[in-house]
Amino acid sequence: MEKVQYDVLVIGASNAGGMAAATAAEKGAKVLVIDKSRNTNFLHRETIASIHSKVQKEAKVEIDKNELVNYLSTFAQGNVDERLLNTWTDYFSETVDWIDEKVLRPHGAYMQATADAYYETERNRAFPTGNEVTAEHVQHWHMGYGANQALVQKWNPWGLKTNVYNDSHRDDGSGILAALEIGAAKDEEPVSIVFNRGAVPVETNTKDFYETSVTPPDYPGYLWLASYPMLKVNLEGERFFNESAPYQFQMNAVAKQPGYLSAMIWTEATMTDKSLGQYHTLGCSRLGFPGIFNGDQVREGVQQRLEEGLVQKADTIEELAQKLGLPVANLQASVARYNEMIAS
Template sequence: MENKLNDQKISSTIETEVLVVGAGNAGMMAAAAAAEKGAQVMIIEKEDSINLLRLGLAGVGTNAQKRAGMTIDKYELVEYLAAFAQHNVDEGLIYHWANNSAEAVNWVEDNILKPHGAHLRAEPDSLVTSSAYQGFSTENDPTIDDETFVSYGTWFQEKIAALGVNLSFKMALVKIIKEGNVAVAAIVKNISSGELIKINVSKGIILCTGGYSANEELLKKWNPLALKKNVYNDSPRNNGAGIVSALDIGAIKDEEPAECIFDRGLVPVGKKTEEMYVQTATYEDWLWLGSHPLLKVNLRGERFANESVPYQFTVNAASKQPGYLYAMIWDDNFDEYAKQFHTLGCARVGFPGYMANAKKLREDTQRYVDKGLVVQADSIEELAEKLQLPAENLKKTVLRNNELVKMNIDKDFGKEAYRLTPINKKPYYGCILGGRILCTSDGLRVNKKMEVLDANYEPIHNLYAAGNDSGGFFFGSYPDRVPGLAASHAQTFGRLAGQSAAK
């Protein structure tokens, strides 16, 4: 009866073989893969542009890595990822990614980059200095000159157009229609006109809408702590529509939350975490320095964790402190300290980081001094006052930090000696930080064909999911020491979903 009622409101009907919902890393790859297999493909995207934001692509055994003479131990990597998640994952899916990641990465290089004079450069120098900072050289970066990133979104659009894919913007998924155990159609809304359109599919619907980090109601339901740990959401497109539409027809999802959080969210002094959840697509008030292992203290001015851990771990640790937020304290030599830290991925100084050099890092930080989100002072007492931190506590913490530097050993939290830095050169700097959630990653349960599963762990036929709509791969925190994993997970599984749906 519900389907009949919806049919009465439909303004038009479209026929296609494969419908891809969402034009991001997963969706664009899914569409290309299905079209290459000869399927008639349509992509709908609720915004007015595609969403290829992530540049670094992880892979195991890519052509770029072979050119660089690099070898990654697949079994060590997969076990690291499973152990990172406390094995709250489908380990077979992680192996499935590792076994198919090179094909997906190579496809991007051969079909999207090389025709435009670009290529992938393998990041060669992951550094393993302790169990807290084990890294893997998985990242492959699109570039022309091996010194800067190149964006390839427009080239990808040209490619899928050449493959005959119909890409329609301002079209939002409303619901999926299932007959028996087969997904047969989707009801979508033309956002510009308000009209409802029925899209009949003969081969498959592939959900690639991202997670639900922009939907505060779903966060309250599935991941309430995220609203306390995070003060920014950097994926305002991700409203959970794909996941909800599948749950409505009997699908199952991960039962525990997973998320990717960066430790770069600047908070105005005096602002409380419950007063902020800024939705931004432009990385508003994003402090690159925030991911560097400088001194970090709770709102009582006390150190609370090893700062040399994955980005999200600092935010997690702060969630066990008063007020959920924390402060970072440093001195005027910070651009020199950055050279010795050897951070990985986007936080590093120099390509493939987003700060080209230490000078650029200083300039980026100065932007927020000028804006008042980073404060300067000539004494620790003055800095504490400006940050609204207890002055005596902060003075003791800074004194202890400087003692540990002189001893060349972190007796309190075990940070590597080369990451211990003094606070003794004026002016002193400080800021209040909170988490920035990039995405949620607890998605729909899928099998290796990327088919969405029902409560009996059987596939709902013709329904697929990839990217952050698909689950079983992540748990809790994102493993940022495997650079490029999120984009590669999306593209690799998008490609597999497209190939499955086209059969």
């Protein structure tokens, strides 16, 4: 068997591991990168952020560091390490500048990895005895565990009630389990990033519905329009929160409602580019750039979910309530009150 000597071994080739490997290589180290998956599908998250990057300075975009850190800390109710936030604000622009200058401009969307990057190589296959993983210059960079329903049930049972789909089959928790085996500590409190875009069949029971997508970027039940602040009601047909809020706010609010589910009500007229463009949403939910969909794609997505039975269409509120399994009188009252507020 061929024996190769490396200065640095990086386990996990996603965002953090990839940048760690690049940094070590730039400093002259001979680096080996391994990852358990067979390809790079959904390996890297393309949505990253920084302040004071070169392109921001060129565009004269100024962000107050202290104001941002305080806002993020307040948003998290102080349940955050502000030292980590300060490290990000102070230094991550260097990473964004590096990606822009070394990868995007000269190579386009990506650059080819070196020969010393091996996929479908798990830790236990790379280290026969298991002792090698504690050696100096070995780095573990791992993802989450959302694709492992047993681990979600064990570590974050609340997550099973507020999630119906997991969109990354890579996140099976194997990296965390491997790290725990060699003495790492896991955060005591679980955390999840939840988008309010999961469409499920009528009468779904969230206690036994949890699917993992294995065909990214074609995600089952994905309804991009659901992030828009249109009328949303609980399973009693009653409006229960202010829809104009970040994604996960809805999931937290609906977790206080019967069945942990809600229904969004909108009209055909809302589906025009002009109407959708009037909503001041941010990030990937915004129509067009910097969002991810244009009007035609939004309408195609709704039509696909209609054909699958995940979206229901009707000519009257009464008919719609019946299709959704909601109390007719309650939904009629909620829609009437909502229209009154919009009109005023």
